[in-house]
Amino acid sequence: MSEKQVNQIIGKIFDQLADTLATGEYGNKPRIGITSMGSEHGEENIIEAALKAQKSGIEVTLIGSQTKEGVKLSKVETEEETHKRMEQLLNSKEIDGAVTMHYPFPIGVSTVGRIITPGKGKEMFIATTTGTSSTDKVEGMVKNAIYGIITAKACGIKNPTIGILNIDGARQTEIALKKLKDQGYDIAFAESQRADGGCIMRGNDLLMGSCDVMVMDSLTGNLMIKIFSSYTTGGSYESIGYGYGPGIGENFDKLIMIISRASGAPLVEGAIKYAAELVKGNCLEISKEEFAKANKAGLKEILNSLKTTKKEAVTEEIQAPKKEVVTSQISGIEIMDLEDAVKALWKKGIYAESGMGCTGPIILVNEAKTNEAIKALADAEFISKEKVDC
Template sequence: MSENTAVKKIIGKTFREIADAIKTGNFGERIKVGITTLGSEHGTENIIKGAQIAAKDADNFDIVLIGPKVDTCLEIVEANTEDEMYKRMEELLDSGYIQACVTMHYNFPIGVSTVGRVVTPGFGKEIFLATTTGTSSAHRTEAMVKNALYGIITAKAMGTPEPTVGILNLDGARQVERALKELSANGYKINFAESIRADGGAVMRGNDLLSGTADIMVNDTLTGNIMMKVFSSFTTGGSYEALGYGYGPGVGEDYDRIILILSRASGSPVVANAIKYAAKVAQGKLTEVAKEEFIKAKKAKLDEILKGLSKDTKKAKADDEEVAAPPKEVVTGTVSGIDIMDLEDAVKALWKESIYAESGMGCTGPIVLVNEQKVEKATSVLAKAGFVAKQGDVC
């Protein structure tokens, strides 16, 4: 190699690093991203290959392998068992030697769950699935509200300042929608996505999931885990995850490690993408963003809203007495936006107000059927009781 060629390469690398620093806002030292190499169903070679792919584009970060010694130009911190590997990973993170790490089969504490990142097949759009592993809360609906916050935190760390949020149409979705709208009305701004289906709304269908309607799709963790596997391996038959960025970073209140999860079935392309994902959230200061977002959310009464979601709290407020149905009427009017778990309680709430009602299931989810002339009054009663969003709430 001539001296001029060597100089040109150095200059070119320098300019790339400057351009990347301007883009990411990271003008400090290069960061280090770790990846553990034991545990893959496709062997250690699969992980090493993914790391080497990522290293080709790693102008602003270095990769540290944590596992058995292998023949590679990448840095290795040696560990010969999975227990030793996880111990070394945590030591490297806590000491600050690495700023983030990608691993498999890691146990997060309750309150921490991961935000996955996939490419939707409809329009090739990247979206965040909140969440995909871990447990945000033992209470499912409360967990989904937290999952929305975790998705927002991750999207902001990735450089999207105002991500749109959609809620997958699952049991509890309407309760989650009401809680998030209340949080937004209290001052924690949430940008709700609008479904591509004709009736719109922030509650998303499978169509929206495929097309990537929302930047963040909120779901329970088990559903998110299944969706990650489907999106990642639908072209391979399921045994090899070839697409996407993995199951993402663990996010939670006061959680100060940046640990991203891969499936044991993740192939080398996903390994490479997960390492890049880790570098990006580390450069975006994920843990600092989380602290800031939790402060803002708590100012908007997050804790009070979460307490109100507890089923035990609702039962304590409800009367235990039997409620008799008013005289039967023709019920062709509908009130939607009620969670399936609250449907029968909503019917009884109307009976108490002498409004005859029946429960039903429409194409968009659970509905309460009332006389057409009483729809407005019934909606008002249900809104006051907290079964549907209050009139005037904005999506």
């Protein structure tokens, strides 16, 4: 071995010791690439974030046209070249993950964002924020829950709690996820901090961070991540949190994180650290393991049933039974299914009316017929079967 090689080895050892003292960790640094062209705040914004992130024991490679001393550069001349170079670096294993401002993920892949909730300063994952998990909203939200679990576990949360935002599709998502749990896939459902409880989360729960993973469709998630990251700045500069997160999907084998053109240096630094945490947490391996478990529990069959056995609208003329006093409220019905659910009860000889309660759509029935009505609605898959036992 030459003197030069010996000196290189010694130098590497001293670098590792320095990193250990600085970060408290020993081993190879996570290598994260970031595209720096296209930011509304200029390349300097991304370079500033890279310099700060490197202090946490991360090796950052800028993919752009300029750099500063201390940050590696993979030089490109145009913004159009950045993704091609980024993919080359990922494919050659020169970097472990990448952060970029936009990316054409295939259908079936969407990103899990990460925010700091303002109520209690608690971190929460938003599943999902960009991309399209499915062209069917409920199927997409069921997948998003799995994507959120994968990401949270890779970040060190062993048994992440799942909440479903109270939007269109939430109740059907709840039914599908609880079926998946009953069939063997371990899901820990969160409880709303509002008095009525349950895993369907209210706006207050978003602010308080009532769950580890908040499930929603990606359009709603995109809106949420933008609000949470820039509500203190007026919207033009995203300053808080970790960005839009990694693209997760079955068989997607690259760690690609998304930020926005409006993302400021503090958030970009957070996104780089988020990427490094996922590298250390073996996110891609956890993804394979979780999909294997979910598929074993019948995930694909449940998703197929959402497409093939959707309740058909009740088109036949059904006369309402004799009117009764209705004071008992049954919640948990999708707004789009409300009138069909009422007619389904009429068909069973149960008088019912539709209404809107403080938590969303409700069906009103006579107090004495509450249990009978709940069972009929659960059998027809308008509500979760859990309500039958309540």
